[in-house]
Amino acid sequence: MEYPKITYQCYSLIHSIQMTPEWFGHLTLLFVILxxxxxxxxxxxxxxxxxxxxxxxxxxxxxxxxxxxxxFYEEDxxxxxxxxxxxxxxxxxxxxxxxxxxxxxxxxxxxxxKDISGEAxxxxxxxxxxxxxxxxxxxxxxxxxxxxISRGIQELNELHIEEGYGFIKTFINDRRGVIRKQAQLxxxxxxxxxxxxxxxxxxxxxSEWQQLKLMDVLRNLKDFQPPRFRRxxxxxxxxxxxxxxxxxxxxxxxxxxxxxIELVKHRNEQIKIEAIDCIRExxxxxxxxxxxxxxxxxxxxxxxxxxxxxxxLGTDKDITFLKDVENREFTFIVKSxxxxxxxxxxxxxxxxxxxxxxxxxYTGETLQTDSPSPSIEQVAETDGTPRIEEESAEQPSxxxxxxxxxxxxxxDELPDPLREMSTPFTYGWEQLVDTETDDTEIFxxxxxxxxxxxxxxxxxxxxxxxxxxxxxxxxxxTEAEDSIDDSLxxxxxxxxxxxxxxxxxxxxxxxxxxxxxxxxxxxxxTPSASEQVPSSAELADGLEIHPVNTHGRNNDNNLGIEExxxxxxxxxxxxxxxxxxxxxxxxxxxxxxxxxxxFHLEPLKAPATALxxxxxxxxxxxxxxxxxxxxxxxxxxxxxxxxxxxxxILLEEVLAVADxxxxxxxxxxxxxxxxxxxxxxxxxxxxxxxKWEAEPEYKPLIAMVGSASNxxxxxxxxxxxxxxxxxxxxxxxxxxxxxxxxxxxxxxxxSADGSPPVRxxxxxxxxxxxxxxxx
Amino acid sequence: xxxxTQKLLLAEDDELLASLLYYRLQKxxxxxxxxxxxxxxxxxxxxxxxxxxxxxxxxxxxxxxxLIDHVRNVLKLDVPIIILSxxxxxxxxxxxxxxxxxxxISKPVSPSELxxxxxxxxxxx
Numbered sequence: 001m002e003y004p005k006i007t008y009q010c011y012s013l014i015h016s017i018q019m020t021p022e023w024f025g026h027l028t029l030l031f032v033i034l035x036x037x038x039x040x041x042x043x044x045x046x047x048x049x050x051x052x053x054x055x056x057x058x059x060x061x062x063x064x065x066x067x068x069x070x071x072f073y074e075e076d077x078x079x080x081x082x083x084x085x086x087x088x089x090x091x092x093x094x095x096x097x098x099x100x101x102x103x104x105x106x107x108x109x110x111x112x113x114k115d116i117s118g119e120a121x122x123x124x125x126x127x128x129x130x131x132x133x134x135x136x137x138x139x140x141x142x143x144x145x146x147x148x149i150s151r152g153i154q155e156l157n158e159l160h161i162e163e164g165y166g167f168i169k170t171f172i173n174d175r176r177g178v179i180r181k182q183a184q185l186x187x188x189x190x191x192x193x194x195x196x197x198x199x200x201x202x203x204x205x206x207s208e209w210q211q212l213k214l215m216d217v218l219r220n221l222k223d224f225q226p227p228r229f230r231r232x233x234x235x236x237x238x239x240x241x242x243x244x245x246x247x248x249x250x251x252x253x254x255x256x257x258x259x260x261i262e263l264v265k266h267r268n269e270q271i272k273i274e275a276i277d278c279i280r281e282x283x284x285x286x287x288x289x290x291x292x293x294x295x296x297x298x299x300x301x302x303x304x305x306x307x308x309x310x311x312x313l314g315t316d317k318d319i320t321f322l323k324d325v326e327n328r329e330f331t332f333i334v335k336s337x338x339x340x341x342x343x344x345x346x347x348x349x350x351x352x353x354x355x356x357x358x359x360x361x362y363t364g365e366t367l368q369t370d371s372p373s374p375s376i377e378q379v380a381e382t383d384g385t386p387r388i389e390e391e392s393a394e395q396p397s398x399x400x401x402x403x404x405x406x407x408x409x410x411x412d413e414l415p416d417p418l419r420e421m422s423t424p425f426t427y428g429w430e431q432l433v434d435t436e437t438d439d440t441e442i443f444x445x446x447x448x449x450x451x452x453x454x455x456x457x458x459x460x461x462x463x464x465x466x467x468x469x470x471x472x473x474x475x476x477x478t479e480a481e482d483s484i485d486d487s488l489x490x491x492x493x494x495x496x497x498x499x500x501x502x503x504x505x506x507x508x509x510x511x512x513x514x515x516x517x518x519x520x521x522x523x524x525x526t527p528s529a530s531e532q533v534p535s536s537a538e539l540a541d542g543l544e545i546h547p548v549n550t551h552g553r554n555n556d557n558n559l560g561i562e563e564x565x566x567x568x569x570x571x572x573x574x575x576x577x578x579x580x581x582x583x584x585x586x587x588x589x590x591x592x593x594x595x596x597x598x599f600h601l602e603p604l605k606a607p608a609t610a611l612x613x614x615x616x617x618x619x620x621x622x623x624x625x626x627x628x629x630x631x632x633x634x635x636x637x638x639x640x641x642x643x644x645x646x647x648x649i650l651l652e653e654v655l656a657v658a659d660x661x662x663x664x665x666x667x668x669x670x671x672x673x674x675x676x677x678x679x680x681x682x683x684x685x686x687x688x689x690x691k692w693e694a695e696p697e698y699k700p701l702i703a704m705v706g707s708a709s710n711x712x713x714x715x716x717x718x719x720x721x722x723x724x725x726x727x728x729x730x731x732x733x734x735x736x737x738x739x740x741x742x743x744x745x746x747x748x749x750x751s752a753d754g755s756p757p758v759r760x761x762x763x764x765x766x767x768x769x770x771x772x773x774x775x
Numbered sequence: 776x777x778x779x780t781q782k783l784l785l786a787e788d789d790e791l792l793a794s795l796l797y798y799r800l801q802k803x804x805x806x807x808x809x810x811x812x813x814x815x816x817x818x819x820x821x822x823x824x825x826x827x828x829x830x831x832x833x834x835x836x837x838x839x840x841x842l843i844d845h846v847r848n849v850l851k852l853d854v855p856i857i858i859l860s861x862x863x864x865x866x867x868x869x870x871x872x873x874x875x876x877x878x879x880i881s882k883p884v885s886p887s888e889l890x891x892x893x894x895x896x897x898x899x900x
Contacts (some may be wrong), residue, residue, distance in 0.1 A: 057790075064791050068798035072886070108791060115792040118885030 059104040066092055067108055071123050096131060106133060106155060113158055125159050132632045134161045141167050146176050153179070157186035165190045173203050181210055189217050192224055199240050206239040214243075215250065230256030238268050245274035254282035261287040265294055272302055280309040288313055292321050303334045311341035319345055634667055644674045651680045658688050781897055782806045784825040786797050786816045786842065787859065788834045792884070795831070797880040799886040800893070813837015817845065825854060827897060829889070832860045832867050855896040859884060 017023075036271060048675060066088055073085050095101040109128050113121065128134060133155075141164075156164035171183035184202070187194035206214075220733070231257055232244035243264070248256060255413070256278075263275035264287060279287040291306045298306060307325070310318055322345075324339040337733030339350045443657065634657075638650050653671075654662050669681035783805045787793035790811060797809045808825065810816050813836040819825075828846065832839035839858055846852050857876040860868055862881045871879065878892050 060791060061794070064794045067800060068795045071795070072799055072802055111789075111791050112795065115883050116795065116886065117791065117883035118887055120795075120886050121883070 020705050038585075055100070056104050056107070059101065060108055063092075063095070063101070063105055063108055067105075067112065067124075067127070070127050071120055086116055092131065096133070102136060105131070106136075109133070110155070125161070128159045129161060134163065137161070138164065138167060141171075146179055149183050153182045153186050157182070157189055160190065162190050163196060165194070168198060170193075172198060172201055180204060184210065185213060185217055188214055189221070192221065199229075199235070202240055204239075206243055211243050211246065215246070226251045228255065228261055229253055233259040236391065238271060241266075242268070242271050242274060245271065247276070249278050249280060249281055253279075254284075257282070257284045257286060261290045262282055264290050269299065269302060272298070273305060276302070276309050277304045280312050283313060285313055288309075288318065292318075295325070300331045300334055303329075303331070304337050307334065307337040307341045311344040314341070314345050316346060319349065387726065390595070414536050491601065635662060639669075644676060646675065646676045647672075648680055651677070651684050654684050655687055655691070659683075663688060781826040782804075782808065782823065784816065784819060784830075786811075786813070786830040786834060786839070787836065788812060788831060789792045796884065796886060796889065799890065803844065803890055805893070811835075813842060816842055820846065820850060820852075821889060826900070827893060828854055828856045829893070830858060831857065832864065832871065833860055840867060840874060841878055843871055843874040855900065857889075857892055857896065868899045 053170060069085065069088055070092075073081075077085075092105075096105065109124060114126055116124070137155045138151040140148045140155075143149055143152075149171070153164075153168055155161075156168065165187060168183050168186045171179050174180040174183060184198055184206075188198055195214075198214075218226070226247070229244045229251065230253065232240050233248075235241050235244065241263070245260075247253075260275050260278050260282070261284065263271055264279065266272050266275065276291070278284075279291070288310060291309060295303060295306050307322070310322065314322075319342050322338045322342045326342075329335045329338065333619050342349050418571040635650055635654060639647055642650060654666065658666075663685065666681045666685045670678055672678050672681070779860045783800060785793060785797055785800065785807050787796065787809070788811050793809050793811065793863065797807050800807045803884050808819060808823075810819060811834075815835045816828075816830070816834075817837060828842070832841075837845075839860075841890050843858075845854055846854060846856065852863075855878060857878045858868065858871045858876045859880055859882060860871075868876075877896055880889055880892060
């Protein structure tokens with residue numbers, strides 16, 4: 001036979017077919033016929049399925065009630081019921097001769113077996129057997145078709161026909177997987193000894209899924225007494241060994257320790273893992289040595305399991321092995337596991353070492369070694385406020401454990417909050433951590449600590465004014481005025497506490513102005529206070545509040561102005577005229593009002609000095625006070641530890657939140673080591689003053705700032721040393737709270753040189769109406 | 776037992792189970808009306824108010840949950856409702872109870888247990 005040579009000449013044979021209209025017609029017809037045949041086949045098959053399913057459904061509707069009748073038949077029924085039952089039985093016997101009916105009936109039985117429970121479920125199995133359907137299932141087992149065999153096994157299994165056990169067990173090692181698996185499940189389900197037979201005779205692998213299904217079947221068996229599964233740990237089928245190990249663990253059979261230890265040495269990793277799990281589960285301490293010996297030849301996964309088991313079972317003796325693992329092992333997770341195992345056996349043996357910074361050992365500090373904070377009386381002494389003589393000299397300045405604050409008899413009459421502060425109580429650290437400690441005690445403790453700290457600060461800075469202390473945390477005392485003993489206010493209490501309360505109330509309640517003014521005047525009139533606080537006559541040097549009652553405190557809220565005038569000392573009244581003559585102060589007022597003092601900006605020394613008196617004064621003058629105020633700035637602490645860059649950033653923030661204290665603080669920065677900081681501080685200060693300049697109420701403050709800035713005055717947005725406003729030594733100080741009563745407003749009147757005057761008015765109550773009046 | 780005066784509505788899409796329960800309930804003396812989908816349940820409820828509804832949760836067209844909602848919130852009926860549900864359908868059962876189901880039976884159903892529950896619920900009325 002000759003084959004044509006494949007050469008390039010063959011390409012000449014390839015040519016396009018000439019398509020004629022006839023060809024198109026033939027091809028179209030062909031495809032139409034093929035499509036029609038295809039659709040016809042689908043239609044026929046679909047119809048057949050539909051017809052069969054409809055026939056099954058129809059037959060089920062017929063057979064279903066019959067099954068229901070059989071299931072719920074009662075022997076003690078009526079005669080007609082019995083007759084019907086017998087006739088139905090004959091009828092169904094006839095139906096069962098038909099294969100289709102049998103098939104439908106079996107389907108009904110299998111469906112109902114899933115849907116009903118209880119007694120009806122058991123009756124269903126009996127009915128299946130009574131109708132002789134199990135015999136047809138046995139016949140199916142003899143078939144050569146695996147579908148029929150499988151369906152027969154399933155019927156017998158689900159309807160629990162124990163007689164089928166002997167037939168089914170022959171399929172346990174069938175080469176066809178579906179039949180084998182069906183048979184395995186059936187024999188385990190039908191009889192309790194089925195599991196033993198299966199494990200004894202199984203030659204094929206048992207898949208994981210099949211193991212799960214078998215265990216599920218075993219779990220649902222009623223009254224199942226599991227055999228000792230250690231018997232199959234010696235099986236030659238490794239799947240049987242594996243399944244037996246899992247069954248051992250599931251049924252917690254801990255009588256196979258020796259076998260388990262041996263199985264740790266098994267080549268199969270799955271078996272090894274299960275054996276290690278069992279050893280750990282059953283606490284087989286004898287297995288520790290074996291686990292250590294096999295450790296080095298295992299995979300990391302097994303090693304981790306081994307270490308986990310050793311950690312659970314091991315003792316201190318095993319720590320050496322674990323440390324050896326930690327040193328010799330290269331795998332990170334195994335090393336890590338070894339360390340955790342050591343810590344599990346002996347907690348705290350291995351401590352974290354990575355990324356741990358070294359610090360000096362804490363030697364321990366006691367509160368006594370620290371410089372003690374000043375006590376209340378020390379603060380009182382430095383403040384110049386009257387000392388409470390009865391106060392115990394042994395009062396502790398700091399709270400140490402088990403410290404007792406001795407009672408102070410004379411403070412018993414104080415207003416409640418203060419009395420509570422001085423109430424003796426014993427407290428120690430045990431009490432502090434005691435959850436049952438009363439909240440009020442804790443509150444008292446905290447309150448005392450806060451107060452002591454503040455007083456200590458006050459002592460350190462040698463402030464004379466307690467009114468500026470940050471005591472906002474103190475509760476507002478709203479006790480009725482009548483309940484307070486007046487004499488105590490002037491004799492027992494430190495002056496600054498009185499002032500604090502007055503300041504707080506004045507700010508919050510304008511209508512109580514008269515009351516607070518009285519209280520202030522009363523405090524001024526106390527002998528000790530008069531030493532510290534300038535008298536009204538002294539005040540008149542700078543501005544005048546007229547009249548002023550400095551002789552005791554009148555508790556009457558409706559105190560008239562005449563009454564006050566009558567008790568006022570004559571000296572200030574005499575001096576009033578002199579001060580009225582000063583070119584920069586105009587005092588306005590009638591008999592029933594206190595005063596209205598007009599300041600002119602040209603000699604702004606007066607208000608500036610007066611406001612300056614808010615700054616604590618001492619013999620060294622203002623310069624020291626500047627730095628003191630600088631210390632009170634919120635920025636002071638930040639700047640202490642800040643670097644240059646941080647300082648520059650902080651300075652930007654000063655502009656937004658600055659007040660007088662911060663301005664003083666800016667002054668103090670002129671001595672900063674960094675030139676940038678110095679320049680920036682000066683700029684910020686200039687901006688600050690510009691900002692304040694725009695607002696009239698800040699003008700005196702600007703002047704004050706200038707006077708407080710070591711002679712560097714501020715003018716036109718810049719600091720002018722030559723124009724510095726210096727304090728007038730002739731002016732006397734006001735107490736800080738007295739400035740709270742002043743309203744500083746620019747007056748439309750102008751002074752001779754054109755500078756706008758500043759009107760400071762003091763509101764007082766009209767004696768008749770008791771209404772506050774302002775001028 | 777004669778419960779001829781008490782009408783039960785049995786809504787179950789599985790015809791075989793429905794017929795079994797129908798037979799059992801009818802044999803116990805109840806007048807049972809059996810339907811296999813939610814639509815028919817709705818139609819029946821528009822015409823008749825049964826003494827009790829026994830309903831499967833999973834039904835075509837109109838689930839058991841919707842049926843309870845319809846009965847309680849639309850028809851405003853306080854008819855006892857017993858829910859049939861397969862095991863592992865706890866969320867639906869909880870929803871059913873929240874909507875106003877009176878009782879619940881899990882599948883596979885024990886016909887004897889159902890009878891007891893039906894009798895108890897009807898007694899409560």
